[in-house]
Amino acid sequence: MVLAVLLVTFAGAGTAFALNNNTVVTEAQDGARPEGCVAPDRELQMYAVELPRDPVTNQIRLGYGLTPETASYPGPTMEMIEGECLAITLHNQVSAETLSQLRTNPTHPLGVSLHVHGVKYTQDSDGTVHSGSFVAPGQSRTYTWYAKPRSSRTGSPGTAGYWWYHDHVVGGTHGTQGLNSGLFGGLVVRRQGDVRPDRTYVTAFGDRQSINLRRGAAADNCDLENPVPGPACFVAKIGERVEFIVIGMGDDMHTWHVHGHSWADTRTGVVVGDNKALVDSIPVIDNKTLGPGDSFGVTITAGDSVGPGHWMLHCHMQFHSDLGMATTLHVLDENGQMPPGGHQHREVVNRTPLNNGGSTDGAPAAGGDQSTDPHAGHR
Amino acid sequence: MVLAVLLVTFAGAGTAFALNNNTVVTEAQDGARPEGCVAPDRELQMYAVELPRDPVTNQIRLGYGLTPETASYPGPTMEMIEGECLAITLHNQVSAETLSQLRTNPTHPLGVSLHVHGVKYTQDSDGTVHSGSFVAPGQSRTYTWYAKPRSSRTGSPGTAGYWWYHDHVVGGTHGTQGLNSGLFGGLVVRRQGDVRPDRTYVTAFGDRQSINLRRGAAADNCDLENPVPGPACFVAKIGERVEFIVIGMGDDMHTWHVHGHSWADTRTGVVVGDNKALVDSIPVIDNKTLGPGDSFGVTITAGDSVGPGHWMLHCHMQFHSDLGMATTLHVLDENGQMPPGGHQHREVVNRTPLNNGGSTDGAPAAGGDQSTDPHAGHR
């Protein structure tokens, strides 16, 4: 690592390597960068840490953070521009004890990893067990991601899009327990010229009828007097360009729906240009199916034509929404205020705790705001 | 309607609400129209009424109708053109007693609503409990829908597309019981210049392996001697342009498949123009996954190249079709006749009653035309 820094320094270029003296950083071997990435343009530190257990379910919670103190689920939203190469050094601060609890097969290795969708990486940055590209407790490892641009010559489709990154090791070969615990985050790769949004939110739809591992009241914890945008508080001023990175994870199918707003089913959610045949061929939708591993982008103009208010954002699978898989896009007026009457929605927010619903979708379990009969909501 | 027209004439302004002397019509407050809708271009009355119980399952059935006498499930297919603003006054003729039976939480309000996908509306027309935009038994309320056109300047994607409308209140916050009972219908918004079809059918794929809440013989009740197109009778003459509004609702995933026909996966199901790169990039499909809340349009030319006959239209999820989630597109010849041999299909139509199959998809239940073993069809 020191050598790398010196090399960059002497060359008069972007010396962005952060040093971490406490851990051994496993460097990818020479040549283990994706073709097109001569050297990283940027370096980041990423920490996998243990967070307080879920206040509702008591499940173990892990998070990624650019610092240990800011770790969260979802992890930090990453942004790249096509052409950029990023080196991320992952520091595993999750204890072996905790990782042991998350596996049931004692021969499975203990570690965490970064597996990323969409961008390019070699086997050394795959984040899988078979490639050895994971990080034991207390150790570190540098992953290299390359946002390859499109090449019409080779047919390479480019990497601009809405992606996600996640663990692929905790608990088993596919990182199911890492995902379930919180080791995931959004990634957007922009193309040169893409318009940047005013706000970006991540909505990972997952098991137990959850949005970012929360549901019911926990999925919309906005303080309406002083809303602070966060993983469970989606707020925008009317006219702002709001971008959602929509992610599917876990075992279940979901559909992503927002009231009052729609988007074009394109790479970004927006149609560029005025070519009539093209414009005319693109579906505009307000509800989209996603399965685990899927990710897509939705760009909307907050309150466009429909005005401010509490716009529901929920899974349209009825028993999912009934069990609390719903949150809100709070659209404020031009002055940043919610018009009168808006607060009444609080009365009807679904407050089903996460541990009160089934984790298997096929046999919907008890719960839901209007139901004492477990099957009343969907039979 | 006549009165409404007079009002508009005399007042010379946008107070175009149709009056109904028997009920109190809750008008949206001033300014509660989506931006771009200065005044409604058209007004409609819509009635939510109780229909006879399902003959097979004995479930409560509700329907929307432009008159109380014509209420049905699906409700009337609505059609708009981009730029149009529509005012719909919903009259709730469903009794409090019936609505009470459909909820299990006694604090949930009794009422029905209109929630629509795709077009623009303010919170006052959201059709949700938190916005107070629902209709108590015996009352009425006017909803305003605006088919906003595309604006390349603002990036607003336009509202042309295949949508649906449904209750969002009956039984619980998400209207699950309203949907289950029949309060849903299709909406198509056309762009200026869109070719109009010869026939439009709605196929809402829902729970209990149902198409428009029917399955097996009930999903294809065509009188072959004198077929009358309807919610359970899809018929077309060869060469006719047939449009399907495909809707997903309920808790389950489905796939929409028709034999012998395919369509382009675009906004309308048709590719416009001859731009080679565009034409070449659009997938042509004959099977499409949909989840609850999804809606899309399929436009086909009946019998194109394949001729007349009984073309199966079914969910391709095998245990769904085995349990009766199948109907038929009956394509007649140029003379409006079915060629000889066509009637034999009646012998093999799946006649499983709707109450004989499981409502939970994950554990497929007994039934199906060829199976006495409940699991024989999907193991």
Place this chain on the structure above:
Amino acid sequence: MVLAVLLVTFAGAGTAFALNNNTVVTEAQDGARPEGCVAPDRELQMYAVELPRDPVTNQIRLGYGLTPETASYPGPTMEMIEGECLAITLHNQVSAETLSQLRTNPTHPLGVSLHVHGVKYTQDSDGTVHSGSFVAPGQSRTYTWYAKPRSSRTGSPGTAGYWWYHDHVVGGTHGTQGLNSGLFGGLVVRRQGDVRPDRTYVTAFGDRQSINLRRGAAADNCDLENPVPGPACFVAKIGERVEFIVIGMGDDMHTWHVHGHSWADTRTGVVVGDNKALVDSIPVIDNKTLGPGDSFGVTITAGDSVGPGHWMLHCHMQFHSDLGMATTLHVLDENGQMPPGGHQHREVVNRTPLNNGGSTDGAPAAGGDQSTDPHAGHR
């Protein structure tokens, strides 16, 4: 085939049916060809045969083959060019006894069929019971498929795409048991000018967490010393253009994901041309949801930018991959070798047998490589 050609030559007309002296071939009646197909351009024989039972699950296995000896599951990958008309004579060599075992309703006819997606056929080639277009044991029948080209005049969308064919009769009206036993295969229809791939693989994602009816070790049986591409061995040299025909079948939803590679969500997986607005609107993805009956094409350049290695290809539904719904794209270097270290992946390949997991997705069953608790992997 030779005889058929001679017949055509001598007769100078459309009597291009291949003869098979051992069985009765039911010819489609005159005029029973899809419009546009004057006479078949090509004839093939197809055999439906019984194969050895599944070594893991002991299930009955059937296969299609261009010869009885080469029958397999998936069946032979079919390829057509738009404009081509193909006559396929299906010979049913599956015994009545075996077919009887696969039905539970004794009135359901015994037979096999060819039902195809995407291309054009008349009712006589529908492969269904109601149309009588199936083949009793020991009999034969000729099916005619027409790869109709696009017509911008009529709006006919063309048939180029990634499709599949399958039985629609075995066991019941929808052929569920035929599919479950192995009677399915891929079909690609190319447009004039489409670039042909170096390799084509079929991945049918189906029930019991299976890829082509296999899972775990059975889904990746490559001999790494001497890999022979096959239904369970996906191998390519770096830079090769690899095409996957992705098929969904059975009862369950899946998501198709490959590590390190992505594709454009177009008809072929590739974007043609340089129109900026078009290129910019097309999502690039590395994970796609598919339900039963869906099919699509994925074209990638093996190892593009990411290099050689063992690239996981799996369903991203976590409990599916945990139960063994995973295989590998083995990308070799320029010399056709796997770089050092590659073999270590063998240690961690999931070896769960197919009969050890649940067939109902909603209640995930025991199994998985890292789990002794049946629910550990997805709770």
